[in-house]
Amino acid sequence: MAHSFTPRYSQEQILRYTGGRLGIAAVPGAGKTHILSALAAKIIQDGRLQDGQELLIVTLVNSAVDNFRTRIESFFDNKIATLYKYRVRTLHGLAHDIVREKPARVGLEERFGIIDEREAAFIRREAVNAWLASHSLDEYLDPALDQSKRDWVRRDQLPNMLDSLAMAFIRSSKDRLLTPEKLRAKLDASFTPLPLAELGYSIYADYQRALAYRGAVDFDDLIRLALTLLESDDEFLARLQYRYPFILEDEAQDSSKTQERILSLLSGSLLPERSVSEVEGSFADDALRLRHNERASAQRGGPVGNWVRVGDPNQAIFETFTTASPELLRAFIQNNPSVDMPESGRSQPAVIALANHLIDWVMTSHPIPEVRTALSVPFIVPVPEGDPQQNPPDVSEGVKFISTKFTPEQELDAVAKSVKGFVDSFADIPVEEQPTIAVLVPRNTRGVEVVNALRQKGIEPIELISSTSETRAAAGSLSHLLAYLADPQSARKLAKAYEVWRRDWREDISLRAQVAKQSPAEEENLDDEGDAAMEEHRLATVSNAELLTTTSSILRKMVNVENFVAPSHAGDWLAGLSESEAEHVIAELADFRVHIQRWLSAVTLPIDQLVLTLAQDVFSSASDLALAYKLALVLRKAADDHPDWRLPELQAELVVIAKNERRFIGFSDDD
Template identity: 30%
Template sequence: MRDIQLRPGQKEVCDYRGGLLGVPSVPGAGKTFTLAVLTANLIKEERHLPGKILIVTYMNSAVTNFKIRIGDLLEQQGLPRNKGFDVMTLHSLAMKIIKEKPEALFLTDAFIPLDEIEQNRILQRETAQWIEENDAIFKSFIAFHEKDKSLQVKLKVDQWTKKINNVCKEMISYLKCRGVDIHRIPELSKELPQHSLLRMCLAVYDKYERYLRHMGMIDFDDLIVKSIDLLKRDEGLRERFQEKYTYIFEDEAQDSSILQEELLRILAEKRGNLARVGDSNQSIMSTFTVSDPKLFKRYCEQPQTQVSKILVSSRNSKDIIDTANYLVEWSQELHPMALCRDSLEPQMISPVGEDDPFPNPKPEGYTIGKILAKTRREELFKIAKNAEKQRDKGKTIAVLIPNGYIMDEMKEIMDQQEIPYREVSSFPKERARATEALGCILDYLAHPDDQEKFIHLLIQYLQVEIKEDEGLLKFLSNCYLENIFYPMDHDILEREVPREILDSPNWKQLLENIYMLKRFMEASTVEPEALILHIAECLHFDEEQIAIAQKVALDVQYMMLLNPNWRMAELAAQLKYIRNTYNYFANLVYERNGFMAEPGTINLITYHKSKGLEFDTVYLTCMTSEEFPAKLEDKFRSDYWFLKQDYKNPTAVAKAELDVLLGEVHSLSPIEKARVETIQERLRLLYVGITRAKENLLFSCHEAYDSDFGRKNVTPSHYFHILKNYIEEKRTNEGN
């Protein structure tokens, strides 16, 4: 292995040879690189024998990254690239365990975990049935008012109907994580009042789980639960896996859950070699998953755990490091909520030494700024224009946006200003296009006489430029589509079409698409899954889009097996309902090669999605008290406006009810506890945003935004004011 210069902290980690190790690290500290070097060193010394080194990480993209890095290091030593190690996600590991003895769990060898599409469908059915059977209880959670008009009542009922599915889904995951089997449901339910959110979730959980067991299915939460159960019950299997892996390394340990921790402890139990690497200040998943940032902290505090911190980073300029460290210090000492003063761990980032081959960036002058705009639209417009200037400088650029609604508004502004950008949110439009095109075509084939669907299909997915062609648009809106698709006489059709339309280049393009759609109609008698693949081929899908189409086709085949009487209309309606899940799958397909920021490209990305990435210039947008609350009296996005005060965060209330039944007592009310946890996590999210910037950083905020209910006033986040004052003081000092 060629000489590798290790930084303070990295060297200590690479000296590890056994026992329990905790590695708290800071952003940009090179933890992936360090674990890769450690792995290669252990393999070179053959310390992994007779087993292997197992690295468990959070994302599939991280799996690929680890394999490449370790493979490169081994290759430099003349060793095979895949010698002596495995890299897996937690769910891949659990699958591997269960595949050893699926019959013990009454599963076949070919079992596949229930995907989100089918899980959402089952939950939708079970929640709908519960609502039908418990209408009065369902409505008892809604905040109806005497002055509510019928439309307002309907809106609140519709909103709760939509959200209840997510509440039950989150609670089922939480119940499984807490070890609550359905056999305990009668015992728990009798302790609860009729009007209880937990009682509702338990009822849906019971029906959902019994259906899965009847069908011989398991979901992704079951993978972890059942793999642990299998290892505990089967001594031979447990010993086999403990012998197989000499060392267990966990990446992103700050996002670990109780179940993940237990599974890894079981595997490391015999040899006692467990190394966990993480950054508690980047724990940003706990409010919507079962991860718990306290677990990694407790692990590091155990007396038997050796702790080696990696606190040196070359990612950010000194000014940006100072800003991140200031936020940590301020939160520890001066946060307005005393309960939130431990949100960020007191681990400060240090720049690398002067002799480091990869020094910290050194931009000219002070390159941190702020914008306070009157409206959100004004704020986003200013950001767009500023980012365009950075683009001209050849910088890598990221505009961090809190949520999908604001993402859509930002895209609209960028499009209007004709500023090119790349969307890196969960479901960017270019990735969703394949699934949406398939759904839109099937929807039209189910309603071939619907002119509105036909025109929408032409404009959005078949690229027929008729939006500005008023004559052609008017003609299509008023004609009989059957006469266009199947004219009795070609000459008669041409006589009915105005000459200016016939001479339009769009007319020829329209006829080509009509011919293609006719082929789809004629092929609609074949199996639906074959039709979907035929459509994908005719639309010239690329390799990644074909993979998505194949996934859709497999699910359609399964749906038709369960619902043999479905016609095209029912199938199209179901595909539209589950479109977001296909977008999720599309994202996985597109992310196989990972993400690489390109100079001169403006990346629109959510704060959460930015974790693990870095850019020359970063814009932290919409720092309002709604998005980054700092006090209990701030407005919280997790609150449902249409529910009564005591139920505004239904998942938090249901979790609190369960905690009480399991013997846990909290000093705060469920709503207060959830708000404190949100404040803590959003502060960590802000820290993540700051530490994405290498050279230039700009904070921005607004005082009002337009909604369907008119203009809403908002207040800048307390953090915005704190950082604004800090920046102004630093600028003043720079001037002196």
């Protein structure tokens, strides 16, 4: 049965859309995805598409693609009716589709490659290190710094800072369609020395040479080359314009200038640059070009493109680390027919009032005038009575400001205690009826600290940071094993490998520590049988803890690791322990030695097979084994990209994931 819904007033206005350009400013919780899906379904149902045409929905992230498909199909009794009628793509996916059709036109091989974020970061870091090896930034350092501080800055601070600078420089250059050659020409024509621009150019040029050597492009290149292709091939552009007569853009506040130009061309709202200059000379900016095209289209009596853009200019988080600009959406809304979507049932009135006050204060009273354009209307409005998503009840004390000055550690403890108190307050409510709590953090590293603080209070959170603790733990465990295999003479690394091998014991000990913190009331709820089982488990846990500590200490103090791992007829280090250590310790070491010998014999395997071999011995849960498989594929790709890499370099890749320095999507137990 087809899904139906009663649209709110603003949604009704949007569903009346029949063509042309439409800008929509939507507040959080206004139902952006739902209304775009409903509009897409309406256009399909109204028969607005001809043979060979598709409605194009452009979204920001891959996770939204399936969401759109599911929602659009929910409006149809027969899902076959939607077949080949629409396409949902991310901006980068769309750019890839465009470039893949005519790669030679933009100087690419037929089978060009696309490097991922990991490989791009590696290439960029190599270019940064090469620049630092041949240049000095001492002129930018504080003269008051002593030599040790200078060395610390050069070693630990400058590489990371320069890497961030290089990433921003390269992205900005590509968004402005500036190749290294064009940038070099501009620098040569400048009368003023620009040392930081020269720095960025040098790293950018090295980075692009490395990409060319690999016959590959990065994600920013895809956007740049797609625009270049559309502006240089009128026949190809016309074919795509026919294929996509309607374009619906979600999360438009996170589009960059180049991405906006691609959609402008596809929708027929923007003439190719060279066509415009032939008609009316060279325009100074895109706004003039758009206005010219609208005038030209009006004179022809034709449309200015069927393009609907939806977004929240006050929620442009990508602006901080990409070339996205919410000002582009604001300008589009101001210069075209527009509809506001102010109704939202997501928050209670006190939260809405606070959000609206912030918008008003920034726009009218912020002490820095330049900041007053950072936020804009519409203000958030509660949904009307009868709406299926009613606002939560008004609880004025639900908004609370804490004026206490905390150290970072004190803040963590205060947050954990607050969450603990709230969780305990509804402990008697059935789990499916319990409310949820969200903790927002400024950085991923802080998120990890909050997670650890909550776990110390006996609270198991759901993580939504770059990589979950399970992913980091799995990557960390495998990295410790590879670290030992890369340096088999190290007693310290051997001891760490043993602790990984007995990771189930460590998790059991940690769980026991949490149980020990339970309240007397909780203990009273145990019956005699449960109490006996707990005591038996406690004794086993204590025994394992003692054995783990003793064995790890013995391995760490070992002088000659080889005599333990590969004993000769002349002497076996393990045999010499028989008089000083208990029998169960000797048995534990002997068992561990069997595994170590098997791991060392597997070192000659390809890295992915080695990782899976290790995983079979240290992981037992399905989710951990699935994670190991994904990590093995990551390392296999890294090894293919870098044939000269050995175990130390490959192990470093796992360390990056374990430290939460790179996003890695893992699995949950439910998956």
